[in-house]
Amino acid sequence: MKQGDFGRVGVLMGGPSSERAISLKSGRAVAAALRGRGVEVVEIGEKEDIKIGVRKHRIALAFIALHGRFGEDGQIQSFLEEEGIPYTGSGVAASRLAMDKNASREKFRQAGLTVPDFRLYHRGEDRLPPPFPGSLVVKPAREGSSIGLTITRSPRDYEGACRTAGRYDELILVERYIPGRELTVGVLDKEALPVIEIVPKNNFFDFEAKYTKGMTEFILPAQLPEERYREIQTVALRAHRALGCYAYSRTDIILGRDGRIYLLEVNTIPGFTATSLFPQAAARAGIDFGDLCVKLLDMALRRGAGRVKREA
Numbered sequence: 001m002k003q004g005d006f007g008r009v010g011v012l013m014g015g016p017s018s019e020r021a022i023s024l025k026s027g028r029a030v031a032a033a034l035r036g037r038g039v040e041v042v043e044i045g046e047k048e049d050i051k052i053g054v055r056k057h058r059i060a061l062a063f064i065a066l067h068g069r070f071g072e073d074g075q076i077q078s079f080l081e082e083e084g085i086p087y088t089g090s091g092v093a094a095s096r097l098a099m100d101k102n103a104s105r106e107k108f109r110q111a112g113l114t115v116p117d118f119r120l121y122h123r124g125e126d127r128l129p130p131p132f133p134g135s136l137v138v139k140p141a142r143e144g145s146s147i148g149l150t151i152t153r154s155p156r157d158y159e160g161a162c163r164t165a166g167r168y169d170e171l172i173l174v175e176r177y178i179p180g181r182e183l184t185v186g187v188l189d190k191e192a193l194p195v196i197e198i199v200p201k202n203n204f205f206d207f208e209a210k211y212t213k214g215m216t217e218f219i220l221p222a223q224l225p226e227e228r229y230r231e232i233q234t235v236a237l238r239a240h241r242a243l244g245c246y247a248y249s250r251t252d253i254i255l256g257r258d259g260r261i262y263l264l265e266v267n268t269i270p271g272f273t274a275t276s277l278f279p280q281a282a283a284r285a286g287i288d289f290g291d292l293c294v295k296l297l298d299m300a301l302r303r304g305a306g307r308v309k310r311e312a
Helices: 020-036 050-057 075-083 092-099 101-110 155-166 207-211 226-243 277-284 289-311
Strands: 009-012 041-044 061-064 118-122 136-140 150-152 171-176 180-188 191-200 216-219 248-256 261-267
Touching: 009 020, 009 050, 020 041, 020 289, 041 050, 050 075, 061 075, 061 289, 075 092, 092 101, 092 226, 092 261, 101 118, 101 171, 101 226, 101 261, 136 155, 150 155, 155 171, 180 226, 180 277, 191 226, 191 277, 226 248, 226 261, 248 277, 277 289
Parallel strands: 009 041, 009 061
Antiparallel strands: 118 171, 136 150, 136 171, 180 191, 180 248, 191 216, 248 261
16 A cells, blocks of 8 residues: 555544543644645644544545543444444554553553552542552543652542542552653554653653653663563563553553562554654654554554454
């Protein structure tokens, strides 16, 4: 297939989640990159309902640049499958699993991967005393971009942190804080990309540190012994497979001071501008942003063709 032979591609962006503004940036960047490769593109979601736009523009293929709920939790994937439209990234089941930090961690444990000790609570449930001693990470169980996340340093901060998380989800995940080095690893077409170390100027990689220029240093590739570097890439691959992800993902990891590798979560639709972490890692591996976008479209079509064959 030649570049540009995808038919009309709808780049889906915006959406109703708390990550709408970030999604719009990703979508615009993807649309510009695809146009630069000769692909016919229509941007859907900035000024119109996404489902209505998909039907109105009669797209042949969808590039999903939606972050957070509706985009990463299987909803838009389910809709596109009902419409018979191939789409980029993971399918319905894997998207739902990855978005739900409780369900995904159970899968990780079953795969023999290490996750921080955690407890799950319902909003308004009596949670005193805190479930673990020392510092805790309190966050919504089904959100991204560190939205609603707090690191508590003392028990008196705990209830306030739970209220903050509860504003974004009825399910609240409380985990033991793991001191160590924060790493992220992309997986593209069954191969691990270079490891990135994240060094935020804030206490942790929060929303401000993620999206404010100069607030975080990114070390690419991460400076690690070769054996440990490969081990961390292997953890990302195993996490990707444990959830049944397709085409690409980005896994967040803590290399603890105790020497253990702790898996935090898998992002099925990570940020997607040329300077976002996943595209940076792909560029380090020799795949520029435009080629990366085209590759994901090609993989979406390959999966769609496979489904047609199975259903014939």
